[in-house]
Amino acid sequence: MSRKTNQTGFAAVETVIVTPILILLFVIIVDFGRVMYYSISTASAARNAAAMGSRGATYATDTTLLTNLAQEDDFITDADSPISVTANSVCVCASPDNSNYDCALKSSCSDGFEMYIDVTVTRQFNTIIDYPTIPSPITLSEAATLRVE
Numbered sequence: 001m002s003r004k005t006n007q008t009g010f011a012a013v014e015t016v017i018v019t020p021i022l023i024l025l026f027v028i029i030v031d032f033g034r035v036m037y038y039s040i041s042t043a044s045a046a047r048n049a050a051a052m053g054s055r056g057a058t059y060a061t062d063t064t065l066l067t068n069l070a071q072e073d074d075f076i077t078d079a080d081s082p083i084s085v086t087a088n089s090v091c092v093c094a095s096p097d098n099s100n101y102d103c104a105l106k107s108s109c110s111d112g113f114e115m116y117i118d119v120t121v122t123r124q125f126n127t128i129i130d131y132p133t134i135p136s137p138i139t140l141s142e143a144a145t146l147r148v149e
Helices: 010-053 063-073 103-108
Strands: 084-093 113-125 138-147
Touching: 010 063, 010 084, 010 113, 010 138, 063 084, 063 113
Parallel strands: none
Antiparallel strands: 084 113, 113 138
16 A cells, blocks of 8 residues: 655756755855965965065165066966065164164164065956955955065
8 A cells, every 4th residue: 555656856856956056166166276376376476576585685675676576486377367566675673672664774773773575466366256245356465574684
């Protein structure tokens, strides 16, 4: 006395419901990976330009060299996401107050000074699809600060 019910087609209905959700999850995972990759590339460009600037005061003040180096080091060749580079040298008094000042005014520190190079690399990141609460494009900015030797 078993009663057979007609349950044909349930697999097709489940597939129709689950497939868009799986595709959306896949796109989100790919976008997350892409933003991490772009962020790592941006940070690497900033670090390498700051490392070159930390080799001496002549390198730290040559913003054209640091900008070109950061652009060459950027391993993403996406024309839609070029980088912009800002390089500044900052001097800090060695005295206990650690006040920042313009590096041209070195004589204002009685105990000497320390020079730092600060490189900031910025780019725009476009997501694959537009998400409801996430703005597109997203601004990625990475900075590196090193002491000049």
